[in-house]
Amino acid sequence: MTTTQGDIAxxxxxxxxxxxxxxxxxxxxxxxxxxxxxxxxxxxALTDPVEDLDGIFLEARSSFEWHPGMLxxxxxxxxxxxxxxVSMADPTSRWSFLNHLKQTGRLYPFYIRESFYPLRKExxxxxxxxxxxxxxxxxxxxxxxxxxxxxxxxxxxxxxQVHRGRRLVLGTGTQPWVPEVARGVLGENACHSADYLxxxxxxxxxxxxxxxxxxxxxxxxxLDLLAEIDDHSYALNWVTRSPRFFPMEYTKLTLEMTSxxxxxxxxxxxxxxxxxxxxxxxxxxxxxxxxxxxxxxxxLYRREVEGGTATTLVTNTAVTGAERTEAGIRLDLHHVEQxxxxxxxxGGVVFATxxxxxxxxxxAPIRERITWDDHGRxxxxxxxxxxxxxxxxxEIFVQNAEEHxxxxxxxxxxxxxxxxxxxxxxxxxxEVYPVEKRIAFQEFGVPxxxxxxxxxxx
Numbered sequence: 001m002t003t004t005q006g007d008i009a010x011x012x013x014x015x016x017x018x019x020x021x022x023x024x025x026x027x028x029x030x031x032x033x034x035x036x037x038x039x040x041x042x043x044x045a046l047t048d049p050v051e052d053l054d055g056i057f058l059e060a061r062s063s064f065e066w067h068p069g070m071l072x073x074x075x076x077x078x079x080x081x082x083x084x085x086v087s088m089a090d091p092t093s094r095w096s097f098l099n100h101l102k103q104t105g106r107l108y109p110f111y112i113r114e115s116f117y118p119l120r121k122e123x124x125x126x127x128x129x130x131x132x133x134x135x136x137x138x139x140x141x142x143x144x145x146x147x148x149x150x151x152x153x154x155x156x157x158x159x160x161q162v163h164r165g166r167r168l169v170l171g172t173g174t175q176p177w178v179p180e181v182a183r184g185v186l187g188e189n190a191c192h193s194a195d196y197l198x199x200x201x202x203x204x205x206x207x208x209x210x211x212x213x214x215x216x217x218x219x220x221x222x223l224d225l226l227a228e229i230d231d232h233s234y235a236l237n238w239v240t241r242s243p244r245f246f247p248m249e250y251t252k253l254t255l256e257m258t259s260x261x262x263x264x265x266x267x268x269x270x271x272x273x274x275x276x277x278x279x280x281x282x283x284x285x286x287x288x289x290x291x292x293x294x295x296x297x298x299x300l301y302r303r304e305v306e307g308g309t310a311t312t313l314v315t316n317t318a319v320t321g322a323e324r325t326e327a328g329i330r331l332d333l334h335h336v337e338q339x340x341x342x343x344x345x346x347g348g349v350v351f352a353t354x355x356x357x358x359x360x361x362x363x364a365p366i367r368e369r370i371t372w373d374d375h376g377r378x379x380x381x382x383x384x385x386x387x388x389x390x391x392x393x394x395e396i397f398v399q400n401a402e403e404h405x406x407x408x409x410x411x412x413x414x415x416x417x418x419x420x421x422x423x424x425x426x427x428x429x430x431e432v433y434p435v436e437k438r439i440a441f442q443e444f445g446v447p448x449x450x451x452x453x454x455x456x457x458x
Contacts, residue, residue, distance in 0.1 A: 026154075026162050026163065026164045027164065028151065028152045028164045028165065028166060029054045029055055029056055029163065029164065029165045029166070030052075030053050030054045030055055030165065030166055030427065031053070031054075031055040031056075031165045031166065031167040031168065031169055031427060032055065032056055032058065032153060032155045032163050032164070032165035032167075032168055032169075033055060033056070033057045033058065033168070033169040033170075033171060034058050034143050034146075034155070034168065034169070034170055034171065034172060034360075034362075035058075035059065035170065035171035035172045035173055035399075036057055036058075036059035036061075036064060036131065036137060036139075036171065037066065037171055037173055037399075037400075038066065038085060038127060038413060038416060039171050039399035039400050039416045039419070039420070040057055040169060040171035040399055041057075041064070041085055041127055041130060041131055041137075042085035042086060042416050042417055042420050043055075043057075043169060043171075043399070043420045043423065043424075044057050044130075044131075044134050044136050044137055045085045045086050045093065045095035045130055045134065046085075046086055046089055046090065046093070046095075046417070046420050046421070046424060046432075046433065047136070047424060048095070048134060048136065049093075050424065050428070050432055052428065053424070053427060053428060055136055055165070055169075056136055056138060056163055056165070057134075057136050057137045057138065058138050058141040058142075058143055058155065058157065058163070059137065059138065059139050059140075059141060060140070060141065060142035060143070060158075061139060061140075062139050062140050063128065063131075063132075063139060064124075064127055064128040064131040064132070064139075065124070066123070066124045066127055067120070067124070067194065068197070068198075069193065069194045069195045069196045069197050069198055070120070070193060070196060070197070070217055070220070071120055071121045071197065072120070072197070072220055072224055073119075073121070074119075075119065075120040075121075075220050076115075076117040076118065076119055077117050077118050077119075077120060077123055077413070078117070078216065078248070078289060079117070079412070079413050079414045080116035080117060081097045081098070081110075081116055081117070081118050082097075082116075082414075083412075083413045083414035083416070083417075084096055084097035084123075084126065084417075085097075085127070085130060085416070085417070086417055087417065088416075088417035088418060089417035089418065089420060089421045089433040090417075090433055095130050097118065097123075097126050100126045100129050100130070103129075104129070106122075140159075141157045141158075141159075141161065142158040143155055143157055143158075143360070143362050144156050144157060144158045144362060145362050145365060146168065146362050146363060146365060146366055147365045147366065148365070148366050148369060151166075152164045152166050153165050153166070153167070153168050153366070153395075155168075166395070167394070167395050167396065167397070167427060168395065168396045168397065169396075169397045169398075169399065169423065170363075170396065170397065170399065170401065171398075171399035171400065172360050173357075173400070174356060174357050174400075175355060175356060175357075175358060176192035176193075176194040176195075176355055176356075177192075177353055177354050177355050177356035178192055178353055179319055179351075179353060181319060181320060181321050181322060181332075182212075182321075182322040182331075182349075182351065184322065184323075184324075185322045185323065185324055185329050185349065186351075188202065189202070189203065189206060189328060189329065189348035189349070190322075190329055190348060190349040190350075190351070191203075191349075191350060191351070192350075192351050192352075192353070193213070193217045193218070193221060193350055193351065193352040193353075194355075196221055196350055199350075200224075203225075203347075203348045203350070204228065204231075204232040204234060205232070206234060206328065206347030206348045207234055207235065207328075207347045208234055208235040208236070208237065208328070208345075208346045208347045208348070209234055209235075209236055209237070209346065209347060209348050209349070209350065210236075210237040210238070210239060210329075210331065210344060210346040210348070210349050210350070211225075211236075211237070211238045211239070211349075211350045211352055212239050212240070212319055212331075212349060212350070212351050212352065212353060213240060213350075213351065213352030213353050213354070214240035214241065214242035214245065214246070214286075214287075214288075215286050215287065215288060215352065215354065216248070216287075216288050216289060216292070217352040218238065218240065218288075218352035219245070219288040219289075219292050219293065219296065220292065221350055221352060222236070222238045222296065223292065223295060223296050223299065226296070226299055226300075226309070226311065227299070229309060229310070229311070234310075234347070235310040235311070235312075236309075236310065236311040236312075237311070237312045237313075237314070237344065237346060238311075238312070238313045238314070239317050239319070239331070239333065239344070240314070240315055240317065241316065241317055241318040241319075241336065242315060242316075243315055243316050243336075243337070244315055245288060245293060245313075245315065246283055246287045246288070247283075247287050247288055247289065247290040247293055248283065248284070248285065248286075248287035248288060248290070249283050249284050249287070250289070250290070253441075254284065256439070256440035256441065256442055257284065257407075257408075257409070257440075257444075258409045258412055258414055258415055259438075259439050259440045260418060260435070260436050260437055260438065260439065261437070261438050261439070261440055261444060262407065262409070262440065262444050263406050263407055263409060263415075264382065265444035265445050266406060266407035267382060267405060267406060271373070271404075274404060274405070274407075275404070277407075278403065278404070278407070278408060281407075281408050284408055285408050285411070285412065286354075314333075314335075316335055316336045316337045316338075317333050317334065317335050317336070318333065318334050318336060319332070319333060320332045320333065320341070322349075325345065327345055327347070328345065328346055328347040328348060329345075329346055329347070329348070329349055330343055330344070330345050330346075331343060331344045331346065331349070357377075357401065359376065366396075368388060369387065369388050369390050369391050369395070369396065370386050370387070370388055370396060371386055371387065371388045373404070375404075377401075377404055378398050378401050378402065378405075379405060380398055380401070380402035380405045380406060382422075383397070383422055383423065383425075383426040384397045384398055384399075384402060384406075384419055384422060384423055384426075385397050385426065386398055394426045394427065397423050397426070399416075399419065417433075418435070420433075421433040421434070421435050422435055
């Protein structure tokens with residue numbers, strides 16, 4: 001299981017309401033998709049050969065980028081290569097990762113490597129290879145406004161280009177998140193992990209570096225800096241509010257939870273139960289790979305044998321404040337279990353504190369056409385549609401914005417092709433790609449053959 005930053009489009013914040021114009025000269029496409037991360041890119045690849053689906057994909061950036069700040073040399077995906085853009089929907093697709101390797105002359109080296117897990121860098125290169133060959137993908141197209149006239153959605157870009165579609169697919173992704181108490185120190189010597197590689201050299205010139213966070217990104221950054229600590233002589237700290245550096249659960253019966261039937265089961269639960277489950281299930285997708293934890297420990301052990309290293313690892317500790325000082329940054333900390341406040345002086349900080357979601361302002365003119373929950377989030381149907389009663393249904397779809405309705409698998413790369421198969425079926429009225437209904441051995445609810453009939457003796 002893995003997460004991904006998702007399909008990112010830059011929101012335009014200077015929205016001014018205007019009456020919908022009659023763009024009668026613009027062709028009406030079957031759909032307009034906003035944002036181009038792996039999920040919407042997968043939709044572009046899967047719809048490419050579908051003759052009766054005419055779509056366009058609008059991306060604000062000038063080229064495809066996937067977590068560029070975390071493309072460390074040795075970092076791999078946490079899912080096998082079959083979790084590419086298309087294979088789980090269509091193993092014969094020309095847009096598969098294996099075909100990318102074949103076309104770029106790297107299939108045999110990948111085979112000899114004997115690992116199902118691609119390097120993160122080569123996965124990013126693969127996605128760029130796909131994006132650059134699809135005519136439906138349009139870069140340098142930040143969306144400024146989306147309106148609806150009597151027949152279709154009218155999408156206007158920042159440059160004034162207009163696109164019309166009978167449907168929308170929103171892949172607007174997530175943004176780097178830092179605790180509010182620490183946002184004031186972001187700058188030259190403090191950054192989010194999304195910018196790590198761009199800031200790495202500057203950080204390594206400092207006397208000390210602190211990583212804040214508990215997930216895979218925090219662990220990768222810690223090991224990367226630990227490996228080069230002798231070359232730069234900085235002290236290295238790792239602080240997490242989690243009670244331990246916990247491993248991601250990756251057993252096969254647990255992996256069955258990344259399945260169509262678990263998604264359907266999760267959707268059937270009351271909202272309060274879903275929220276509680278998501279909190280309990282964090283170890284399923286927000287932990288650290290056990291292999292990486294072992295590599296870190298082995299490296300620390302080796303260094304201990306050779307005389308030790310200036311490094312400190314602290315768990316159960318929350319950041320309660322942050323302030324710039326003459327020496328760098330002071331982090332105010334609180335140990336949860338001991339209920340004790342303390343502080344840490346450090347030269348620089350990397351906040352590997354995850355990502356948050358914001359609703360793009362360009363949706364304001366069509367807000368009433370979308371269903372929202374009490375927390376201001378999209379309410380997605382089994383087909384990933386978020387339409388309100390004002391639409392004809394299956395008009396507005398979301399990618400990786402339905403964790404609270406569909407479960408922790410929403411950001412999982414391995415489920416992207418399945419979700420796109422469902423969305424394509426909803427748009428076409430047929431299963432262009434077979435949509436699996438059941439793949440797990442286990443039952444997630446009460447099995448029908450064991451269910452008590454109403455009025456039966458107890």
